[in-house]
Amino acid sequence: xxxxxxxxxxxxxxxxxxxxxxxxxxxxxxxxxxxxxxxxxxxxxxxxxxxxxxxxxxxxxxxxxxxxxxxxxxxxxxxxxxxxxxxxxxxxxxxxxxxxxxxxxxxxxxxxxxxxxxxxxxxxxxxxxxxxxxxxxxxxxxxxxxxxxxxxxxxxxxxxxxxxxxxxxxxxxxxxxxxxxxxxxxxxxxxxxxxxxxxxxxxxxxxxxxxxxxxxxxxxxxxxxxxxxxxxxxxxxxxxxxxxxxxxxxxxxxxxxxxxxxxxxxxxxxxxxxxxxxxxxxxxxxxxxxxxxxxxxxxxxxxxxxxxxxxxxxxxxxxxxxxxxxxxxxxxxxxxx
Amino acid sequence: xxxxxxxxxxxxxxxxxxxxxxxxxxxxxxxxxxxxxxxxxxxxxxxxxxxxxxxxxxxxxxxxxxxxxxxxxxxxxxxxxxxxxxxxxxxxxxxxxxxxxxxxxxxxxxxxxxxxxxxxxxxxxxxxxxxxxxxxxxxxxxxxxxxxxxxxxxxxxxxxxxxxxxxxxxxxxxxxxxxxxxxxxxxxxxxxxxxxxxxxxxxxxxxxxxxxxxxxxxxxxxxxxxxxxxxxxxxxxxxxxxxxxxxxxxxxxxxxxxxxxx
Numbered sequence: 001x002x003x004x005x006x007x008x009x010x011x012x013x014x015x016x017x018x019x020x021x022x023x024x025x026x027x028x029x030x031x032x033x034x035x036x037x038x039x040x041x042x043x044x045x046x047x048x049x050x051x052x053x054x055x056x057x058x059x060x061x062x063x064x065x066x067x068x069x070x071x072x073x074x075x076x077x078x079x080x081x082x083x084x085x086x087x088x089x090x091x092x093x094x095x096x097x098x099x100x101x102x103x104x105x106x107x108x109x110x111x112x113x114x115x116x117x118x119x120x121x122x123x124x125x126x127x128x129x130x131x132x133x134x135x136x137x138x139x140x141x142x143x144x145x146x147x148x149x150x151x152x153x154x155x156x157x158x159x160x161x162x163x164x165x166x167x168x169x170x171x172x173x174x175x176x177x178x179x180x181x182x183x184x185x186x187x188x189x190x191x192x193x194x195x196x197x198x199x200x201x202x203x204x205x206x207x208x209x210x211x212x213x214x215x216x217x218x219x220x221x222x223x224x225x226x227x228x229x230x231x232x233x234x235x236x237x238x239x240x241x242x243x244x245x246x247x248x249x250x251x252x253x254x255x256x257x258x259x260x261x262x263x264x265x266x267x268x269x270x271x272x273x274x275x276x277x278x279x280x281x282x283x284x285x286x287x288x289x290x291x292x293x294x295x296x297x298x299x300x301x302x303x304x305x306x307x308x309x310x311x312x313x314x315x316x317x318x319x320x321x322x323x324x325x326x327x328x329x330x331x332x333x334x335x336x337x
Numbered sequence: 338x339x340x341x342x343x344x345x346x347x348x349x350x351x352x353x354x355x356x357x358x359x360x361x362x363x364x365x366x367x368x369x370x371x372x373x374x375x376x377x378x379x380x381x382x383x384x385x386x387x388x389x390x391x392x393x394x395x396x397x398x399x400x401x402x403x404x405x406x407x408x409x410x411x412x413x414x415x416x417x418x419x420x421x422x423x424x425x426x427x428x429x430x431x432x433x434x435x436x437x438x439x440x441x442x443x444x445x446x447x448x449x450x451x452x453x454x455x456x457x458x459x460x461x462x463x464x465x466x467x468x469x470x471x472x473x474x475x476x477x478x479x480x481x482x483x484x485x486x487x488x489x490x491x492x493x494x495x496x497x498x499x500x501x502x503x504x505x506x507x508x509x510x511x512x513x514x515x516x517x518x519x520x521x522x523x524x525x526x527x528x529x530x531x532x533x534x535x536x537x538x539x540x541x542x543x544x545x546x547x548x549x550x551x552x553x554x555x556x557x558x559x560x561x562x563x564x565x566x567x568x569x570x571x572x573x574x575x576x577x578x579x580x581x582x583x584x585x586x587x588x589x590x591x592x593x594x595x596x597x598x599x
Contacts, residue, residue: 114462124431153565156560
């Protein structure tokens with residue numbers, strides 16, 4: 001079943017994930033990107049914000065690019081629940097008919113977006129790395145890495161609306177906020193009862209993290225298989241510590257158990273865009289580079305002068321990580337006194 | 338406790354081709370393996386059957402060779418195996434895949450739980466589980482690292498970025514599992530032999546599912562690949578620092594200092 005009223009759909013929406021009294025960073029990144037896309041189409045950007053006591057965040061969303069914020073502020077929406085969020089967004093989409101809906105590919109976003117797409121009978125392209133507008137066709141073109149090799153695919157959703165897209169955190173740039181921006185706040189009633197929901201949230205357990213997340217780090221030192229062994233990996237950690245950087249890795253050190261899964265960078269892990277990235281014994285295969293190619297300054301240390309990473313690094317050192325990293329540590333200790 | 342486990346055969350190598358006309362992967366002729374994360378779903382189902390009894394059906398959609406993934410599920414110990422196979426299913430995106438699976442599940446006489454792996458390692462969208470729950474109007478319990486079944490309800494420990502949640506739902510429900518939920522069993526050789534020799538894999542076609550077949554496959558998929566292309570990431574010319582380790586280390590640190598990164 002395709003849609004025969006495509007021209008009735010208008011405007012770009014961003015689902016705003018929130019927690020701890022603030023919007024998720026990925027939602028703000030998407031507002032910035034959404035603003036650019038909406039300007040190409042000449043349409044309005046609407047943020048949809050769901051939760052309890054979330055109204056205070058609305059202004060912030062306008063500063064980041066929204067023209068309108070639809071707010072569902074209700075005790076029943078306190079905890080994210082698939083059904084409640086799907087019900088609320090579904091009803092609003094039917095009413096207002098946006099042509100595009102962007103959702104952050106977080107755990108919650110990846111739980112919500114497909115459920116919503118099935119209810120709306122529309123397409124949802126997951127984990128896109130670039131978004132653009134085809135003005136002639138009035139379509140969003142969602143680019144994502146394709147399975148294997150160095151393949152990219154441009155995905156479109158020509159005959160169903162809204163065109164849904166998810167994007168991982170860190171893929172889009174966080175734009176500066178513009179405090180002069182103004183917008184409209186729209187409050188909606190939530191006509192759902194607790195008894196209506198089939199899934200209950202019995203408990204929420206937060207894990208305390210002592211480090212800044214990789215996505216938010218200014219500096220990242222990443223280890224690949226070239227570090228050789230656990231001792232080599234420990235040296236990389238020491239280097240990161242001296243630089244005030246976070247440590248990440250390609251998938252092999254994670255598989256070896258030298259570092260936890262949440263520090264993996266790449267297609268199956270985190271996407272980062274730090275000011276400084278240093279790859280130690282990293283070859284730069286697409287599985288990893290897809291997650292770090294947007295780093296501002298890329299430094300590569302690798303024994304193989306033909307390694308892919310030298311194709312996109314800014315500075316390269318051809319040599320053994322186990323000689324270069326100790327030399328860097330020694331030099332840093334001197335510089336830092 | 339009757340359980341349906343949805344599984345997928347994925348290419349065993351990342352070095353596979355694509356059809357420039359449809360922009361979809363060419364799966365025929367490429368060796369396939371059972372998606373690793375789906376083995377966790379199978380293992381979880383087998384453990385639940387050990388505790389609570391019941392029947393496990395493994396369900397897959399794919400080309401004829403996807404039968405091998407179902408044979409592997411049979412060798413692990415599932416009771417029944419169904420393959421949805423029809424040329425009409427070719428080129429399905431996640432929604433039309435979920436649609437076909439949902440129709441098949443509606444034909445399975447009884448189920449209390451549907452288990453899926455969180456995601457496949459080829460496409461990694463993690464969409465089929467949630468879409469299937471919607472199409473079957475079921476409670477959706479994603480990212481499970483633990484499953485506890487009580488008389489009238491099921492609880493899971495849900496893994497999120499910053500911690501966990503305990504979710505509860507009544508039956509029937511759909512659960513997607515994380516890889517850390519268990520260590521899938523490795524079937525002994527005689528079970529594998531038995532799975533190939535004595536067990537049946539039922540094959541259902543589009544005709545078996547529904548009369549109106551226009552929602553299947555490429556034509557029934559809302560999303561389309563417009564273009565598939567090779568993209569070698571090329572940022573620009575790299576400056577190679579040469580010399581002895583101490584020398585290059587010194588120059589690199591100076592460079593970082595100049596750029597205000599220290």
